Amino acid sequence: MASLIDIRRRIRSVKNTQQITKAVKMVAASKLRRSQDRAIASRPYATTLEATLRSVASRVSPREDGAPVHPLLAMREEKNVILVAVSGDKGLAGGFNTNVNRAVAAFVREAPGRGITNVRLVALGKKANDFWRRRPVEILEARAGLAGLGAAATAEIARSLAARFVSGEADAVYVVSNEFRSAISQVVRTKRLLPVALDEAGPAQSGVDYLYEPSPEEILGILLPRFLEFQMYRVLLESQAAFFAAQMTAMDSASKNAGDMIDSLTLTYNRARQARITKELIEIVSGAAAQG
Amino acid sequence: MDGRLTLTVVTPERAVLQSVACDEVAVPCLEGEIGILPGHTPLVALLGIGVVGYRDGSRRAALAVRGGFVEISGDAVRVLADQAATPDAIDEAKVSAERGDAENRRARVAGDEELESANADARFAEARLALLRPA
Numbered sequence: 001m002a003s004l005i006d007i008r009r010r011i012r013s014v015k016n017t018q019q020i021t022k023a024v025k026m027v028a029a030s031k032l033r034r035s036q037d038r039a040i041a042s043r044p045y046a047t048t049l050e051a052t053l054r055s056v057a058s059r060v061s062p063r064e065d066g067a068p069v070h071p072l073l074a075m076r077e078e079k080n081v082i083l084v085a086v087s088g089d090k091g092l093a094g095g096f097n098t099n100v101n102r103a104v105a106a107f108v109r110e111a112p113g114r115g116i117t118n119v120r121l122v123a124l125g126k127k128a129n130d131f132w133r134r135r136p137v138e139i140l141e142a143r144a145g146l147a148g149l150g151a152a153a154t155a156e157i158a159r160s161l162a163a164r165f166v167s168g169e170a171d172a173v174y175v176v177s178n179e180f181r182s183a184i185s186q187v188v189r190t191k192r193l194l195p196v197a198l199d200e201a202g203p204a205q206s207g208v209d210y211l212y213e214p215s216p217e218e219i220l221g222i223l224l225p226r227f228l229e230f231q232m233y234r235v236l237l238e239s240q241a242a243f244f245a246a247q248m249t250a251m252d253s254a255s256k257n258a259g260d261m262i263d264s265l266t267l268t269y270n271r272a273r274q275a276r277i278t279k280e281l282i283e284i285v286s287g288a289a290a291q292g
Numbered sequence: 293m294d295g296r297l298t299l300t301v302v303t304p305e306r307a308v309l310q311s312v313a314c315d316e317v318a319v320p321c322l323e324g325e326i327g328i329l330p331g332h333t334p335l336v337a338l339l340g341i342g343v344v345g346y347r348d349g350s351r352r353a354a355l356a357v358r359g360g361f362v363e364i365s366g367d368a369v370r371v372l373a374d375q376a377a378t379p380d381a382i383d384e385a386k387v388s389a390e391r392g393d394a395e396n397r398r399a400r401v402a403g404d405e406e407l408e409s410a411n412a413d414a415r416f417a418e419a420r421l422a423l424l425r426p427a
Contacts, residue, residue, distance in 0.1 A: 042304055042305065042306075045302040045304050045307075048300075048302065048370050049372055055336075151305055210335060211333055211334060213321065213336070213338070214338065222361075223361065230304055
């Protein structure tokens with residue numbers, strides 16, 4: 001049996017760990033609140049933008065040669081694909097980062113079966129960077145420090161993706177990220193960012209005959225890139241919120257586990273102490289008996 | 293239709309105005325300012341840089357916007373701006389500095405794109421400063 005001092009040391013170390021996990025949990029909880037507010041604040045913009053975009057797109061007459069009305073809508077055979085992996089910058093968040101990396105790995109593995117010859121990666125967040133840097137997947141761009149990114153910085157990422165798509169360097173862009181379901185549930189999802197899918201969101205509900213200034217084509221040309229930028233922004237916001245939610249849950253159960261461990265160690269400690277006292281008493285009593 | 297407009301101004305980061313009732317709205321569009329009164333025809337127009345003004349009875353208010361678009365359907369006016377600033381959120385010294393910086397850049401830029409962005413920055417700063425000056 002471990003000595004009393006050893007057990008005491010273990011208890012102290014577990015207590016320290018518990019203090020850390022508790023502190024991280026509290027911080028995550030308050031940050032979760034804030035990023036949730038940000039995600040909610042972006043919702044009115046999202047709904048209006050989507051509705052307008054759809055009604056504008058329905059007004060743009062298709063070209064006679066069958067070409068798409070806007071380069072960002074061009075459907076091509078998917079051969080060269082860019083995958084955007086959105087992870088966190090920090091750990092201590094349970095399966096948050098692992099799940100993203102696993103989904104990316106699955107995508108890369110299944111790519112040949114879907115006729116995709118080349119998958120390249122845009123790794124966002126320190127954890128995805130660290131993980132994929134050592135693996136045989138080409139990384140186009142890597143960025144960390146996502147926490148404070150505003151709409152302007154995410155727009156820049158989206159623009160560079162759009163440029164690669166339009167130039168034909170990539171036939172499609174997918175994004176793998178954690179979606180925020182609730183404070184206790186995050187789901188990793190892979191969705192297509194480019195070409196922009198307008199039809200998926202349902203049929204155009206434009207009962208109103210709008211006047212456009214300038215022409216619908218020009219408006220579409222400006223709205224589509226903006227829509228893409230905004231989607232990127234939302235993905236990152238959601239991932240942020242999901243990250244803090246995951247961290248909070250993970251740290252909560254870590255604190256509980258530490259508590260359980262402290263309890264059981266304390267029990268062992270007390271037993272050992274009791275045993276030692278008993279042993280000492282026996283020694284004294286038997287020593288006295290031997291002398292007497 | 294009760295003959296009143298409801299004005300909503302949102303940016304990707306937050307909702308600046310949420311369905312504010314008013315009688316008249318003026319919006320800076322790419323091709324000039326448009327005035328909106330109740331019963332306006334449905335319209336989608338791209339937003340320029342400038343001041344959105346609105347009037348509720350005799351009360352007037354304004355905010356600066358930059359980029360995006362405006363959508364009018366029925367009596368709802370929805371402004372989706374890339375950036376927006378209300379007068380109470382403007383720090384005069386900071387915006388003045390931004391304007392100075394943008395003008396400096398304008399003076400020594402190389403490409404068209406840079407010139408455009410410097411111009412836009414300067415105009416947005418100008419629009420915000422205009423808000424602080426009583427009309």
